Each structure stands twice: as C-alpha cells, then as structure tokens.
Amino acid sequence: MEPDAPLIPMPELTLPGLRRAVAVVVPSRLPEFFDEMQKAFVQAGEDDSVLPIRMFYRRWGVVVEIERHPRTAQRLHAAEAALNSEDADVRARAVREAGEIVRAAHREVAGDSFAPGFTTVG
Structure with a gap:
C-alpha cells in the first residue's frame, strides 16, 4: 500500500494557519470551525484563561492532521x-x-x- 501522502503541510496551530488548512482540506466544516472559535474565545474571556483557545487549536489541529491525509x-x-x-x-x-x-x-x-x-x- 502506498503511503498516505498529505495534501498540504501541517500548519502551525494558529488561527490563520488552521483557518487556511480547514478551508483547503475540509471546507464544508468552516462554519463549525468559526462557531467553535467564537465559543472558545468567549469561554476564554469568561474563565480568564487561555485553555479554551489552546483546546480549540488542538482540536482543529487534529481535524486537519486527519483530513490532510x-x-x-x-x-x-x-x-x-x-x-x-x-x-x-x-x-x-x-x-x-x-x-x-x-x-x-x-x-x-x-x-x-x-x-x-x-x-x-x-
């Protein structure tokens, strides 16, 4: 079996990097991405913590890592x-x-x- 070559390089776990990657490998999920982004940033403000944002980046990094293969x-x-x-x-x-x-x-x-x-x- 041939290796599962990635469609794109793995982006940095940043908002711009993940947004561009989602737009390429799974564009149908962009509304979900933006909805979860908004919720993560609101939660971060309410909790006075960056953890919700980090979890958002991690979750979407995993989505991109899977979908790019x-x-x-x-x-x-x-x-x-x-x-x-x-x-x-x-x-x-x-x-x-x-x-x-x-x-x-x-x-x-x-x-x-x-x-x-x-x-x-x-």
Whole structure:
C-alpha cells in the first residue's frame, strides 16, 4: 500500500494557519470551525484563561492532521459510518479504528510522531 501522502503541510496551530488548512482540506466544516472559535474565545474571556483557545487549536489541529491525509480521512469516515451498524462486532471494530486514527493524530499534533502514516496497531 502506498503511503498516505498529505495534501498540504501541517500548519502551525494558529488561527490563520488552521483557518487556511480547514478551508483547503475540509471546507464544508468552516462554519463549525468559526462557531467553535467564537465559543472558545468567549469561554476564554469568561474563565480568564487561555485553555479554551489552546483546546480549540488542538482540536482543529487534529481535524486537519486527519483530513490532510485522504486515506486516513476516508478510513475515519468509514469507521464513523460503521458505528450505525446493527452488528455489534462491526461497531466494535469501528470504535477501535476511529480511536486509533484519532489517537495517532493527537500524537502527531503534540509532536510525537510515534505513529507516522497512521498505521493501525491490530
């Protein structure tokens, strides 16, 4: 199998970098991005903390990390769809697959490239 080559380089976890990346790899989610951005900044003001903004950057960094790899994104979306299966085994496999993909993306965004290419463990 060929490596899952990224569509774009991973952007910096900044508002402009993430906004541009979302606009390229998953433009249909821009309204969600802007809605969550607004909520994060309001929450940061209410809490007098930058944590909501950092969490927003991390969440969208993970989204971009997954979506910039077409095969990985396809695998995640297939796993998400399989969660609606009536077969408990199919649902269990889907949960494992989605979890592995999301955990690998979190590691990449955090700078731990333990799982390059989002290979699955099992």
